Amino acid sequence: MSTMPGGDLKTFSFTPESLRIEWQGGERSEYASLWLRDNRPVDRDVQSGQRLVDVVDLPAAPRIRAVAAAGDSVTVEWGDEQVPASFDIRWLREHSPGGGHRPPELSITFWLEGATLEASRDLAWLSLPVFRSDSTRRLAWMTRLVQEGIAFVSEVPSTEHAILDAVAPLGLVMDTNYGRVFDVRSVPQPENLAYSDRGLGLHTDNPYRDPVPGFQALHCLIASREGGENIFADGFAIAEHLRRTDPKSFATLTETPVLFRYRSKDAELFSEKPLIQLSTRGDVRAVHYNNRSIAPLQLAPNTVAAFYAAYRGFALLLREPRFQVHTKLHDGDLVVFDNRRTLHGRTGFSSARFGRHLQGCYLTRDSVLSETALLRRRVERDRAR
Ligand SMILES: [Fe+2]
Incomplete structure (x- = not known):
């Protein structure tokens, strides 16, 4: 996979509704809390990568309570849920809304x-x-x-x-x-x-x-x-x-x-x-x-x-x-x-x-x-x- 220019996280902030990331290159990405909650890596099958949960299993309006960045990942916690989710930073960069990786075939x-x-x-x-x-x-x-x-x-x-x-x-x-x-x-x-x-x-x-x-x-x-x-x-x-x-x-x-x-x-x-x-x-x-x-x-x-x-x-x-x-x-x-x-x-x-x-x-x-x-x-x- 190619290295994304500016793929490294520079700084981040959050509200209950979203996580904002500024990348080393100066670009900014914003991820809605509900979108992040739907994309928890733990909800994917390890082998196939296919999603294990349905939309009705999601909380309707999850609120972000804490975010931490360490090494190659960003950890997000919601409301009164016990289990945090850990997102790979490169994955977040590639799935940045509107700015994600577009394959040359398209x-x-x-x-x-x-x-x-x-x-x-x-x-x-x-x-x-x-x-x-x-x-x-x-x-x-x-x-x-x-x-x-x-x-x-x-x-x-x-x-x-x-x-x-x-x-x-x-x-x-x-x-x-x-x-x-x-x-x-x-x-x-x-x-x-x-x-x-x-x-x-x-x-x-x-x-x-x-x-x-x-x-x-x-x-x-x-x-x-x-x-x-x-x-x-x-x-x-x-x-x-x-x-x-x-x-x-x-x-x-x-x-x-x-x-x-x-x-x-x-x-x-x-x-x-x-x-x-x-x-x-x-x-x-x-x-x-x-x-x-x-x-x-x-x-x-x-x-x-x-x-x-x-x-x-x-x-x-x-x-x-x-x-x-x-x-x-x-x-x-x-x-x-x-x-x-x-x-x-x-x-x-x-x-x-x-x-x-x-x-x-x-x-x-x-x-x-x-x-x-x-x-x-x-x-x-x-x-x-
Ligand atoms: Fe023809």
Whole structure:
């Protein structure tokens, strides 16, 4: 674990309601008495770290009676309770309200002006042999994948299902009605327009699913020789751009439920969500944009015009070339992207003379974040040795 700057306690004071700490670096933290009482180390299972008490076991308004600091710990006593609680100072620093440690996996780097980017130069790339053997470089790559929403691997063998071996260190592959691996190549009478020669506008995959696939991997086994360029855009950055330039439309898209639907002979999938989904903090948490799978909208007639104006405004932003990075996957290239953030599309191509074949799979979001954090833990532990 990294050493926190100013992690040492300088001085403290308390009232019955809270404990205040000033750290060596001058920062201040305040811990509510009830919060401290709920986080007594003794109320956690030693093995799992899981909490052993329920909220109803807590006193409603515990009052701090005494505080003492010694060595690496701070001891707190409450009201007429006999047992004091001892808190590790480093733990208190890490859990400082609002100022606690934020894992790098949760930091986002926006790239609004995609057209200024050269994918091979400005986005994360590793060859498969390095990706497999060098955990430090894989950690850097995975960190960029979660922060920037896209990253590439080269030298993946152009063999069927090689994608599963390649993405194994990244997380858990989702099984869906398309299978664990789906083929993207042109077929007669496709059940999905992805399996044709058509160009596809920028979109996210499978908004009709719940949960929506967190990450998508696409492995290019055979690149098209005529057309078939890949296009990507940062949906979070474009949504934030819309929030700045047209807050009313932004609000409409975050508040209007949209039904997405997919039907085939062996699937009946549907899920309702707004096109732009916010976290409880108000940050953009997901963009769901797939014109092919929006069901007929169920809008009150007097809200139709406002919704369509906002929807059209967002769609026009997604068509702006300055927000798009164009690249072309070559044989053996694999791209991984955040499917709730990074929109993808392609230009049309001709498969009449030369076939194009990609294989894809989806990974669960939590498993990718977990593997990244686990790898960080292992790399930092090895570095400390
Ligand atoms: Fe797609």
